[in-house]
Amino acid sequence: MPDTKRLTRKGQATRDRIVAAAARLMLEQGVARTTIEDIQAAAGVSPSQLYHYFPGKDALVSAVIDHQAAQALDVQQGCLQRLDSIDALGHWRDVMINILTEMQCVGGCPLGSLASDLSESDPVARNQLAAAFAQWQELIRQGLLDMQRRGELAPDANPGNLAVAMLAAVQGGLLLSQVNRDPAPLRIAVDTMIDHLHALTRPMVP
Amino acid sequence: MPDTKRLTRKGQATRDRIVAAAARLMLEQGVARTTIEDIQAAAGVSPSQLYHYFPGKDALVSAVIDHQAAQALDVQQGCLQRLDSIDALGHWRDVMINILTEMQCVGGCPLGSLASDLSESDPVARNQLAAAFAQWQELIRQGLLDMQRRGELAPDANPGNLAVAMLAAVQGGLLLSQVNRDPAPLRIAVDTMIDHLHALTRPMVP
Numbered sequence: 001m002p003d004t005k006r007l008t009r010k011g012q013a014t015r016d017r018i019v020a021a022a023a024r025l026m027l028e029q030g031v032a033r034t035t036i037e038d039i040q041a042a043a044g045v046s047p048s049q050l051y052h053y054f055p056g057k058d059a060l061v062s063a064v065i066d067h068q069a070a071q072a073l074d075v076q077q078g079c080l081q082r083l084d085s086i087d088a089l090g091h092w093r094d095v096m097i098n099i100l101t102e103m104q105c106v107g108g109c110p111l112g113s114l115a116s117d118l119s120e121s122d123p124v125a126r127n128q129l130a131a132a133f134a135q136w137q138e139l140i141r142q143g144l145l146d147m148q149r150r151g152e153l154a155p156d157a158n159p160g161n162l163a164v165a166m167l168a169a170v171q172g173g174l175l176l177s178q179v180n181r182d183p184a185p186l187r188i189a190v191d192t193m194i195d196h197l198h199a200l201t202r203p204m205v206p
Numbered sequence: 207m208p209d210t211k212r213l214t215r216k217g218q219a220t221r222d223r224i225v226a227a228a229a230r231l232m233l234e235q236g237v238a239r240t241t242i243e244d245i246q247a248a249a250g251v252s253p254s255q256l257y258h259y260f261p262g263k264d265a266l267v268s269a270v271i272d273h274q275a276a277q278a279l280d281v282q283q284g285c286l287q288r289l290d291s292i293d294a295l296g297h298w299r300d301v302m303i304n305i306l307t308e309m310q311c312v313g314g315c316p317l318g319s320l321a322s323d324l325s326e327s328d329p330v331a332r333n334q335l336a337a338a339f340a341q342w343q344e345l346i347r348q349g350l351l352d353m354q355r356r357g358e359l360a361p362d363a364n365p366g367n368l369a370v371a372m373l374a375a376v377q378g379g380l381l382l383s384q385v386n387r388d389p390a391p392l393r394i395a396v397d398t399m400i401d402h403l404h405a406l407t408r409p410m411v412p
Contacts, residue, residue: 027326029326029327030236030238032236032239107326108325112322115384116314116323116381119384120233120236120312120313121235121236126385126387130385133382161394161397162398164382164391164395164398165375165394165397165398167378168377168382168394168395169395171377171381171382172318172374172376172377172379172381172395173374175322175374175377175378175381176370176373176374178321178325179335179336180336180339181332184370185370185374186374189370189371189378191367191371192367192370192399193371195402196401196405199402
């Protein structure tokens with residue numbers, strides 16, 4: 001695979017087109033059902049062009065994971081800067097619900113779908129996906145840590161565990177929304193976690 | 207497909223063996239990567255035997271969904287009767303963690319993995335999976351409703367929404383446990399929901 005840093009602007013655009021086509025096809029039909037020929041046709045490139053950038057399907061899968069991880073983190077970083085208040089978390093939920101509604105709930109979470117698809121068949125991909133989820137989880141944890149430092153979250157709350165639970169709510173909510181073709185499960189799952197955090201911002205009667 | 211009610215005991219055993227082999231292979235390698243020939247070999251049956259019970263892959267997929275749905279509901283119904291107290295929910299979490307640990311986190315949730323695998327490629331399977339999740343969610347909701355009726359859950363808590371959030375926590379937790387090969391995310395996600403329910407059993411300072 002050529003060093004992506006050395007690609008010309010045109011080369012980068014071709015590579016991006018191939019990755020976008022592969023990502024879309026793998027989301028719609030799964031990795032196993034997506035052939036190199038499908039991707040070639042969808043991206044409008046020749047076999048030798050595709051091979052120039054990606055020597056095989058493994059390299060394409062790896063590029064698609066990077067692409068979907070960047071998209072998932074962009075939703076947080078681009079739109080919200082930091083998830084460091086109840087309001088910011090509510091805005092993040094709205095952004096996710098809007099994307100899901102636009103997609104008519106097709107594909108669920110692009111990263112979660114790849115994780116379910118590849119975890120048993122491809123240990124390299126599984127590790128790459130685990131790293132992407134760890135980065136996502138860390139972004140959520142940092143926001144909760146900021147809230148705690150400012151005294152908005154109870155001192156005995158555990159931002160690390162709450163970040164795991166929030167990411168699980170997002171992933172499980174997206175799966176239930178995908179299978180039901182309804183954004184409601186994602187909204188309810190994330191709102192319940194926001195309610196939980198909200199309760200942790202107030203003292204409780206023992 | 208022959209009426210399963212009319213199968214002889216031996217016929218039923220053969221059919222069960224085929225479904226168990228198909229379920230295991232589909233969990234390990236995904237539906238698309240599992241061929242009829244793989245299933246035949248794993249179940250130790252001839253092509254004509256397999257065809258006698260399942261005219262094609264669609265019929266096998268449908269039987270595998272039924273099988274995995276029954277397994278998921280058995281974990282709740284068989285072990286716990288009802289999820290109608292904080293203790294019962296804690297026991298349910300322990301049962302799930304034990305199964306996951308025994309499996310070394312391979313396969314995640316059998317039902318969730320099928321949902322992610324088939325939702326975009328097979329609308330019939332997607333509807334069958336949505337019905338299975340609805341049944342699971344209803345079992346959780348019934349338990350929470352019982353808690354509320356006994357005054358253990360706050361009157362303004364919404365058992366329907368809490369059941370969606372709990373099922374999302376289970377599904378998202380299992381996916382993160384699968385990709386990380388670590389039971390901790392499932393435990394943390396479910397424990398956070400149990401903490402949330404626990405908080406709803408106690409009055410809070412406004």
